[in-house]
Amino acid sequence: MADVEKKTITEDVVRYVAQLSRLRLDEKDVHKFQEQLARILEYIAQLNEVDTEDTPPTSHVLSSMKNVFREDELKDSLSNDEALKNASDKKDGFFKVPKIIKDL
Amino acid sequence: MEDFLSGIKSYENWLKGQHKPLPDIAGFILSRIESTDQDIHAFARIDTEEVVKRAAILEKHKGKGRLWGVPVAIKDNMCVKDTLTTCGSRILEGFKPPYNATVIDKLLAEGALVISGANMDEFAFGSSCETSCYGPTKNPHDKERIPGGSSGGSAAAVAAGEVVAALGSDTGGSIRQPASLCGVVGFKPTYGRVSRYGLIAFASSLDQIGPITRNVEDCAALLEVISGYDPKDSTSVNREVPRYTGSLSQKIKGMKIGIPKEYFTSGIDKDVNDRVKEAIKVFEGLGAETVNISLPHTKYAVSCYYIIGPAEASSNLARYDGVHYGHRSKKAGDMIEMYIATRNEGFGAEAKRRILLGTYSLSSGYYEAYYLKAQKVRTKISDDFREAFKACDCILTPTSPTTAFKIGERTEDPLKMYLSDIFTIPANLAGLPAISVPCGTGENDLPVGLQLMAAPFGEETLIRAAHAFERGRAT
Numbered sequence: 412m413a414d415v416e417k418k419t420i421t422e423d424v425v426r427y428v429a430q431l432s433r434l435r436l437d438e439k440d441v442h443k444f445q446e447q448l449a450r451i452l453e454y455i456a457q458l459n460e461v462d463t464e465d466t467p468p469t470s471h472v473l474s475s476m477k478n479v480f481r482e483d484e485l486k487d488s489l490s491n492d493e494a495l496k497n498a499s500d501k502k503d504g505f506f507k508v509p510k511i512i513k514d515l
Numbered sequence: 516m517e518d519f520l521s522g523i524k525s526y527e528n529w530l531k532g533q534h535k536p537l538p539d540i541a542g543f544i545l546s547r548i549e550s551t552d553q554d555i556h557a558f559a560r561i562d563t564e565e566v567v568k569r570a571a572i573l574e575k576h577k578g579k580g581r582l583w584g585v586p587v588a589i590k591d592n593m594c595v596k597d598t599l600t601t602c603g604s605r606i607l608e609g610f611k612p613p614y615n616a617t618v619i620d621k622l623l624a625e626g627a628l629v630i631s632g633a634n635m636d637e638f639a640f641g642s643s644c645e646t647s648c649y650g651p652t653k654n655p656h657d658k659e660r661i662p663g664g665s666s667g668g669s670a671a672a673v674a675a676g677e678v679v680a681a682l683g684s685d686t687g688g689s690i691r692q693p694a695s696l697c698g699v700v701g702f703k704p705t706y707g708r709v710s711r712y713g714l715i716a717f718a719s720s721l722d723q724i725g726p727i728t729r730n731v732e733d734c735a736a737l738l739e740v741i742s743g744y745d746p747k748d749s750t751s752v753n754r755e756v757p758r759y760t761g762s763l764s765q766k767i768k769g770m771k772i773g774i775p776k777e778y779f780t781s782g783i784d785k786d787v788n789d790r791v792k793e794a795i796k797v798f799e800g801l802g803a804e805t806v807n808i809s810l811p812h813t814k815y816a817v818s819c820y821y822i823i824g825p826a827e828a829s830s831n832l833a834r835y836d837g838v839h840y841g842h843r844s845k846k847a848g849d850m851i852e853m854y855i856a857t858r859n860e861g862f863g864a865e866a867k868r869r870i871l872l873g874t875y876s877l878s879s880g881y882y883e884a885y886y887l888k889a890q891k892v893r894t895k896i897s898d899d900f901r902e903a904f905k906a907c908d909c910i911l912t913p914t915s916p917t918t919a920f921k922i923g924e925r926t927e928d929p930l931k932m933y934l935s936d937i938f939t940i941p942a943n944l945a946g947l948p949a950i951s952v953p954c955g956t957g958e959n960d961l962p963v964g965l966q967l968m969a970a971p972f973g974e975e976t977l978i979r980a981a982h983a984f985e986r987g988r989a990t
Contacts, residue, residue: 420875424875425871428871428874428875428878429871431874431878432829432858432870432871432874433833433836433851433854433855433858434855434858434859434862434867434870434871435855435859436867440867444867444868444871447868447929447930448868448871448872448875450929450930451821451872451929451930451933454817454818454821454930455818455821455822455885457814457815457818458815458818458819458822458888458889458892460815461812461815461891461892461895463888463891463892463894463895466891466892466894466895467891467894468887468890468891468893468894469890469891469893469894469897469944470890471720471750472706472720472897472944472945472946472971473705473706473707473752473946473971476707476750476752479749481746489613489614493613494613496611496613497609497610497611497613497839497840497841498838498839498840499837499838499841499842499843500843506838506839508838508850508853509848509849509850509852509853510849510850511849511850513849
């Protein structure tokens, strides 16, 4: 079982995580977040003190809970119009997005 | 100020004497909110036209329902059909949900006058209501101080007498901490007791909706209305809802109240410590028996929470991409560029911080070390409680280590802000019900709250104990 990381988060890792999160940070923010996240992670590293060798992870707080199944029945749902009502751009009953495929 | 909004009963008495149709009453209440809210800013916005329209519908069913005509504020993260619901975030600007959250349907069915748009920390990320994109809410007891968060608008609206009651949501203390700091009652139900359908998700394994009220009786009444199984929320529990208001009159003689030593250490304000110690005496005077207990993993709760909470949040917030609803950047570019620009413009600093932290702890190579480790420690924290409840019926602690702090005091130090929730987070991690009840004020006249926690589905025990205390303190 790996331990909570002891080494601090670097600015490169902050940039990498921002990219995974679809965020782009300017250098000032990278620097600020690096400092703040490093402090938070340093605090969080106290979890290493806890012996969890034989402890199962919590998957649901109430141990009595079981998987929930239901019949696959057709019920009322939002109309196409209602579902698209909040979209910033739409066309012919679809969400419209900027170009995904690059020109050759 | 006349205090006809100080509880459901006093409001109903006042309403009877008015002999006016509900839309007129609604107009009067809205104008009072408008004037009080110039200083407090408990609401991000109010769609007054919509509220008066709802009042007109209720007027046709006069007197029908347990909350007929009662103004209830709704935190800005619960979907109200065709009414702006933005979670205190720019990224949801313009969002009008095409459906009601289940709790809204339940309130409407009982005749409540729903007033949505109560201010909150962006996506409920915060303990001070300062991260809202609409600006901070002020504490009605001292306008230079924060009301607590994230349900700060809901708590302030109730404390300032703008509404009779409110709904908040609680992921790490977001109902109880602002209730404590504003001197009102706040209740976080057992995980699964209240449907989360239509609650804009923060951390799905921790979030619960609950009432914020002026007294315990109203709290019980609201809890009874909003609780219950909902097929639309697969984590809601299919279990009968007890008559919580029936627990109000019951005595607490012989009730065993656990006092965990880990919650009475250094770092608590003297005022908080003194008031809570006095409260323990009140409970003993009412015939309750106090038992010293230990919850040894308490000090790991904040760490555990700041892995699990942001991890789930980063996943839940991945849906904000500028396509389906809310803000879309006007900047030109391809799909990915649009996503990035939209999210950069839409999310505030605290939301970005949590998304980064959560994405980091879930990313390849870190998942086991962070998320899995935290879920194991979470089991330990739940085990502590399970063990403790063998010796007591409920557990008494301070709700917050301090009274309301000054606006701006903790915004530059996220870790310090996170530690505001040190006493409320454990109940979320373990899924337990917990209530915050006012227990006096400190030297600076700021409210202090005490917290009671019970075993899962121990809501009745909490209502009983809190109500007995509320009356015991008054006499």
